[in-house]
Amino acid sequence: MDILSFIGVVIAFAAILGGNWLEGGHIDTLANGPAMIIVLGGTIGAVLLQTPMQVFLRSMRMMGTVFMPPKHGLPETIEKLVEWSKIARKDGLLGLEAAVEFESDVFIRKGMQLVVDGNEPDDIRRTLEVELDSRERFDLAACKVLEAMGGYSPTIGIIGAVMGLIHVMQNLSDPSKLGSGIATAFVATIYGVGLANLFMLPMAAKMKAYVQQQSHYRELVIEGLAAISEGENPRQIETRLQGFLR
Known part of the structure; x- marks a missing residue:
């Protein structure tokens, strides 16, 4: 959390x-209900218009990472990779088959399977880097959905303000209706600016930070698995992977 x-x-x-x-x-x-409908509805509508469905759904799922980020302990991962390198040196790469079955991380499991199958280190690295780059691009595109919402909502808030003022001008002869129109005008602006600067833009920035952390984690995994495939000394692997720690 x-x-x-x-x-x-x-x-x-x-x-x-x-x-x-x-x-x-x-x-x-x-x-103010009308102001909320104008700002939220207009913002969501504009984002849906510009965003492919797959990217939008991915963005909605990723919003949860702002409060419940993915857990990737780098020291624990390094320890795991070093232990696997010891097994590989002792029992050969086929000795890692049991580790593949019990690994919960899909990315690591895919890489381990490539190692067990006897692929060349460069092939393992290229295959995993393609997946890393693809995931990173897709996740960053999802982050941009919230950035787009942060860009649209202030403008939609201004639209709500103008609509409220139009309502006021149409009811100048009836003072009882002026208050609601003026309230909608100003509250819509607050909703638009507040939604963008208190929520959407900060959430997008944090989501990007977590995407970068995940990419950093996967880079460590790629480096470790490639080193295991090359048969490097476990101590040398541990020393190299320690460089990923901050």
């Missing part, structure tokens, strides 16, 4: 609602 993400959300809400309260406002003044 990423505690900083939870803290960030709490602080963001507390700052907005607390500041509104200190200024003498009420929470219900920020609750």
Whole structure:
């Protein structure tokens, strides 16, 4: 669990609602159904229009990583790879077949299978690097969906503000309807700017950070498996992989 993400959300809400309260406002003044429909509906509609379905669905699934990031312990992975290198030197590459069956990480399992099948180290490296690059591009494209939402929502908020002002102008003769139109105008702007700068853009940035972490982890795996395939000394492998630690 990423505690900083939870803290960030709490602080963001507390700052907005607390500041509104200190200024003498009420929470219900920020609750406006029409403004929310305009901003959320318009933003989602614009993003759906520009995004392929596969990328959009991937983005929605990845949003959970902001609060529950994938766990890849680099020291533990290095220890595992070094242990496998010892088995390979002692029993040969076929001795790693049992490790393949019990490995939960799909990327490592695929690489281990390539090693057990006796592929050349360069072939293993190329095959896994193709998958790494493909996953990274797909994940970064998913991150850009949230960036796009962060770009559209302020503009949609302005559209909501203009629509509220149009409503006000159409009802100048009826003062009882002026308040709701003005509220929609200003609250829509708050929703649009707040959605972008408090949520969408920060979430996209954190998702990108986790994508880079996963790529770093997979690069370590590729280097370790290629070294095992080459039959390098376990101590030499451990020393090299230690360079991936920060």
